[in-house]
Amino acid sequence: MSDKEITFNDEQLLHYSRQIMLPHFGVEAQQKLHDSHVVIIGVGGLGSPAAMYLTASGIGSLTLVDFDHVDNSNLQRQIVHNTSSIGDSKVSSARKTLQAINPEVDIHCVDKKLSADELATLITDCDCVIDATDNFNTRFMINKVCVQQRVPLVSAAAIQYQGQISVFDLRREDSPCYACLYPDTESEENTNCSDNGILAPVVGILGSMQALETIKLICDIGDSLQNRLMILDALSMQWRTMRLKKDQQCPVCSSSR
Numbered sequence: 274m275s276d277k278e279i280t281f282n283d284e285q286l287l288h289y290s291r292q293i294m295l296p297h298f299g300v301e302a303q304q305k306l307h308d309s310h311v312v313i314i315g316v317g318g319l320g321s322p323a324a325m326y327l328t329a330s331g332i333g334s335l336t337l338v339d340f341d342h343v344d345n346s347n348l349q350r351q352i353v354h355n356t357s358s359i360g361d362s363k364v365s366s367a368r369k370t371l372q373a374i375n376p377e378v379d380i381h382c383v384d385k386k387l388s389a390d391e392l393a394t395l396i397t398d399c400d401c402v403i404d405a406t407d408n409f410n411t412r413f414m415i416n417k418v419c420v421q422q423r424v425p426l427v428s429a430a431a432i433q434y435q436g437q438i439s440v441f442d443l444r445r446e447d448s449p450c451y452a453c454l455y456p457d458t459e460s461e462e463n464t465n466c467s468d469n470g471i472l473a474p475v476v477g478i479l480g481s482m483q484a485l486e487t488i489k490l491i492c493d494i495g496d497s498l499q500n501r502l503m504i505l506d507a508l509s510m511q512w513r514t515m516r517l518k519k520d521q522q523c524p525v526c527s528s529s530r
């Protein structure tokens with residue numbers, strides 16, 4: 274039993290009853306969710322389901338970071354936005370949808386491209402960062418800041434018919450980081466969905482898994498994707514799992530850096 278005071282009223286207990294009744298979950302895990310702050314970077318195809326599931330599940334507060342505006346071509350997969358939001362900033366469009374799902378969640382919007390220093394300040398007190406961005410340069414920057422701040426990072430990417438996801442629990446000394454997996458080659462290679470295409474449910478699957486892994490991490494239930502990378506080929510519907518190890522020479526996270 275947690276020593277914390279349980280703060281839910283009857284209506285909230287009913288709202289969250291289907292997860293509170295779960296084995297390993299209970300009011301204690303619900304309280305942990307309620308007390309947590311998650312930062313989602315990128316409110317597009319991955320960030321949409323991640324933000325919607327975390328909001329519906331009763332996360333305490335969410336910070337949404339995105340500098341982009343809603344475009345007609347986003348709506349095929351970025352399901353937190355709708356036709357009435359075309360032209361609006363993605364963060365305010367998302368906030369509108371999320372508040373309708375669960376008005377009790379505190380939603381903060383950051384409508385700009387953040388520098389590494391600004392991101393470091395933003396995530397100082399957060400419990401988890403979800404990387405839902407669509408380019409390597411931003412992913413490397415987010416990873417670096419999460420390593421510095423020792424904040425867990427739930428990272429996913431998707432393109433065409435493929436997706437991948439991993440969890441880097443950077444509170445742990447022995448955790449690999451995103452740069453252990455991919456060298457930061459500053460490649461200009463463009464691998465985003467806007468230019469290469471994406472089948473909508475592929476980002477839906479990966480973004481939903483980011484919400485799931487975030488909830489497990491916050492509530493401390495089950496086995497997380499820590500030290501594992503899961504890769505989806507949606508055309509053949511096959512999952513592969515790769516074991517990840519910390520790279521002792523990693524320029525970002527190794528102790529000798």
Ligand SMILES: [Zn+2]
Pocket residue numbers: 449450451452453454520523524525526527
């Ligand atoms: Zn590393």
